[in-house]
Amino acid sequence: xxxxxxxxxxxxxxxxxxxxxxxWQYHSRSDHHSKVAxxxxxxxxxxxxxxxxxxxxxxxxxxGINHExxxxxxxxxxxxxxxxxxxxxxxxxxxxASIASDYDIQLNDAERAILDNLPRLIRAPVGSxxxxxxxxxxxxxxxxxxxxxxxELNSSHLTVHGASEQxxxxxxxxxxxxxxxxxxxLNKKNRATEPEWSRHKQPRDAQLAIDKIKQLPRRSxxxxxxxxxxxxxxxxxxxxxxxxxxxxxxxxxxxxxxxxYDTMIARLSxxxxxxxxxxx
DNA sequence: TATTCCTTCGTTACTTCGCA
DNA sequence: TGCGAAGTAACGAAGGAATA
Numbered sequence: 001x002x003x004x005x006x007x008x009x010x011x012x013x014x015x016x017x018x019x020x021x022x023x024w025q026y027h028s029r030s031d032h033h034s035k036v037a038x039x040x041x042x043x044x045x046x047x048x049x050x051x052x053x054x055x056x057x058x059x060x061x062x063x064g065i066n067h068e069x070x071x072x073x074x075x076x077x078x079x080x081x082x083x084x085x086x087x088x089x090x091x092x093x094x095x096x097a098s099i100a101s102d103y104d105i106q107l108n109d110a111e112r113a114i115l116d117n118l119p120r121l122i123r124a125p126v127g128s129x130x131x132x133x134x135x136x137x138x139x140x141x142x143x144x145x146x147x148x149x150x151x152e153l154n155s156s157h158l159t160v161h162g163a164s165e166q167x168x169x170x171x172x173x174x175x176x177x178x179x180x181x182x183x184x185x186l187n188k189k190n191r192a193t194e195p196e197w198s199r200h201k202q203p204r205d206a207q208l209a210i211d212k213i214k215q216l217p218r219r220s221x222x223x224x225x226x227x228x229x230x231x232x233x234x235x236x237x238x239x240x241x242x243x244x245x246x247x248x249x250x251x252x253x254x255x256x257x258x259x260x261y262d263t264m265i266a267r268l269s270x271x272x273x274x275x276x277x278x279x280x
Numbered sequence: 281t282a283t284t285c286c287t288t289c290g291t292t293a294c295t296t297c298g299c300a
Numbered sequence: 301t302g303c304g305a306a307g308t309a310a311c312g313a314a315g316g317a318a319t320a
Contacts, residue, residue, distance in 0.1 A: 028289050029314040
């Protein structure tokens with residue numbers, strides 16, 4: 001699987017300038033990291049799911065970005081970062097490959113070769129949602145951010161299944177285990193002067209966030225309440241320009257753990273193959 | 281191109297808890 | 301009882317998409 005490496009590589013190398021003149025790898029007010037994370041999930045899923053590739057080749061499945069889903073049961077709406085769906089209109093010129101360029105996604109040679117061999121997944125107006133992805137990050141102030149993080153993640157699967165019980169709800173979470181962090185919020189002056197560092201109690205803070213994410217409901221069949229698949233990726237990111245490290249040791253989920261990224265992709269692949277085998 | 285609106289998530293302020 | 305730590309609720313700045 002490549003998603004987490006693509007995400008950390010892209011966050012390491014991509015910087016955006018704020019209005020104070022500072023360059024940031026990660027900015028909490030941007031959705032760039034969410035988009036890159038979702039892109040990686042779709043990339044891995046497409047590479048590992050033959051049925052999905054056939055559906056994409058046949059033009060049965062496309063994707064949408066920032067798609068608004070409306071929960072019919074509770075009459076609430078929410079925008080999902082990225083959805084796989086059936087098309088309801090003419091395709092756009094956007095494709096999975098073209099938005100990789102738009103988002104400055106950094107691929108190595110092997111990933112580029114895989115992408116070149118995938119069928120062209122195109123963006124089109126959303127018909128019925130097959131899969132909805134929500135990506136969330138917890139980079140600093142872990143403990144204080146937990147209630148909001150949980151509420152937002154919890155509302156996502158409720159909205160997805162309130163709109164479409166069949167749709168696969170996917171959650172991707174990224175937790176920072178770095179001891180120190182440069183927050184764009186606390187450094188709204190030119191950073192060249194005196195940067196203000198946030199300091200974390202690690203691994204405790206990351207563990208708190210991971211434990212909270214694990215409290216989210218999950219489901220094993222249509223009709224239940226919860227995420228169909230959920231993963232937790234742990235990174236070490238001081239946000240100071242240094243490379244972002246992907247952490248594989250505990251408290252990051254280990255191979256075989258239900259929250260491990262690879263497990264999530266394998267699970268999604270299986271669910272897709274059984275739930276949408278008759279999609280045409 | 282300018283403006284508006286929505287989303288994100290880190291921060292502040294406040295409350296509760298635990299311990300000496 | 302007082303203090304620091306932990307927990308909770310709500311706010312709001314900023315990015316970016318949508319719209320005029």
